[in-house]
Amino acid sequence: MDQSTTSKKVHLYLSDYDRELLAGERGPGAQMSMRIIVRMAEILGVERLIDIEAAHIDSSLYMGAATLEFAEKLVDLGAKVSVPSTLNVSGVDEHGWMHWAVPPDWAENAKRQMRAYQEMGCIPTWTCAPYQTEFKPKFGQQIAWGESNAIVFANSIIGARTERYPDLLDICAAITARVPAAGLHLEENRAGQVLLRLKEVPDRVQRHESFYPVLGHLMGKISGEKNPVVVGMEVEPEWDQLKALGAAAASSGTVGLFHLVGITPEAPTLEDAFQGNEPEQEIDVTMDHLREAWRELSTASGRELDLVVLGCPHFSLAEFERLALLLDGQEKHKDVEFLVNSNRTMRALADEEGYLRSLEAFGGVVTVDTCPLATPMLSPDIDEVMTNSAKYSYYAPGMLDERVVFGTLEDCVLSAVEGRVVRDESLWHT
Numbered sequence: 001m002d003q004s005t006t007s008k009k010v011h012l013y014l015s016d017y018d019r020e021l022l023a024g025e026r027g028p029g030a031q032m033s034m035r036i037i038v039r040m041a042e043i044l045g046v047e048r049l050i051d052i053e054a055a056h057i058d059s060s061l062y063m064g065a066a067t068l069e070f071a072e073k074l075v076d077l078g079a080k081v082s083v084p085s086t087l088n089v090s091g092v093d094e095h096g097w098m099h100w101a102v103p104p105d106w107a108e109n110a111k112r113q114m115r116a117y118q119e120m121g122c123i124p125t126w127t128c129a130p131y132q133t134e135f136k137p138k139f140g141q142q143i144a145w146g147e148s149n150a151i152v153f154a155n156s157i158i159g160a161r162t163e164r165y166p167d168l169l170d171i172c173a174a175i176t177a178r179v180p181a182a183g184l185h186l187e188e189n190r191a192g193q194v195l196l197r198l199k200e201v202p203d204r205v206q207r208h209e210s211f212y213p214v215l216g217h218l219m220g221k222i223s224g225e226k227n228p229v230v231v232g233m234e235v236e237p238e239w240d241q242l243k244a245l246g247a248a249a250a251s252s253g254t255v256g257l258f259h260l261v262g263i264t265p266e267a268p269t270l271e272d273a274f275q276g277n278e279p280e281q282e283i284d285v286t287m288d289h290l291r292e293a294w295r296e297l298s299t300a301s302g303r304e305l306d307l308v309v310l311g312c313p314h315f316s317l318a319e320f321e322r323l324a325l326l327l328d329g330q331e332k333h334k335d336v337e338f339l340v341n342s343n344r345t346m347r348a349l350a351d352e353e354g355y356l357r358s359l360e361a362f363g364g365v366v367t368v369d370t371c372p373l374a375t376p377m378l379s380p381d382i383d384e385v386m387t388n389s390a391k392y393s394y395y396a397p398g399m400l401d402e403r404v405v406f407g408t409l410e411d412c413v414l415s416a417v418e419g420r421v422v423r424d425e426s427l428w429h430t
Helices: 016-022 028-044 065-076 104-119 148-158 169-176 211-223 239-252 287-296 317-327 344-352 355-362 390-400 409-418
Strands: 049-051 054-057 085-087 143-145 178-180 194-198 228-231 281-285 307-310 337-342 365-368 384-387 403-406
Touching (some): 016 178, 028 169, 085 104, 143 169, 148 239, 211 239, 337 344, 337 355, 344 365
16 A cells, blocks of 8 residues: 655544444454554554455465464454455365366365355455446546556456555455555545556557556556556447556556546546656557566467466456357367466356357366466466566466466467467567
């Protein structure tokens, strides 16, 4: 969480409700959570707390004994969430983990942690893309969301207000319904800071699906934790393209909010995006910048292929539909695994629409409620992976020791059929 003025001592005002929580009048679980919220507010040097109306909990992800102990401690103390609280991915596909390389003790602990959060009243959405569910927030709504791609989407595309909530603090916010009045909750902190001008980026590039993850990767590298503003967009992106843009920017940087002038809700004009301020930095984004960003997303040097990974962030119904069309009548190469990540509800919807028949006939599988970046499901023998996700491309080399090739959804399908990397690179060549 960001706050620029932490040097001076500021008195934190507490409401009667806050004091009741601190005194334990609403139970020891709420008391413990409120102590953590107040301590964070003191560290940030804020003067007050504000109410939230909803939360998205990243703490549901099992990361070892400490995260499990924290969750079960809250349950033992009787903690319950006091606002609608969706759950991010878990540490395991609860019903399908045994088909992968997940150790049984990991699976059991992850399932225990899943149960703990449900016992606190959280909604078992098990997705990193809660904005694809019925629980997506509204414009201007104060929320406390964890998970980087969810945070940037809620702030940027929907116009809800959330700071970058880390694990463990998010559940405390959900229990107390109170958060520090800091960062992106406040209007003045939502102004653009870095201006990115698209210069001679052709319409055909802006319409291409790979443009959005590539631009997002570049945005994150340039902006870091600052709020970038992009001007020069000539097309109206689809939600899945905006999802890819935000996820990439929140991975290569820590972007929690971006503005696309004329597209996103807080940026009808350039002046609105910057709230009348001057940019701290201005950069002309050319095709050369985008080509370099595109090249950075691939770390594999060979043509071998072990696995195709899709759905990072989780696959939407529209993506399942498009994939089904690409897979129809195709057959996967026997040496390549083909994995789609989503949540159980989206999988059920895709099944109802008939989109899974092509995937199953192709030889692909869907894993639900988790992600290879969050659970030890992939065999150590998997070395070279292809994906259409800039987020996965950015994290997999360091987190999973995999070499990655970035391509379009169609590239991923063709490569799985051929059993080797096949990419149409014409868009990115001079």
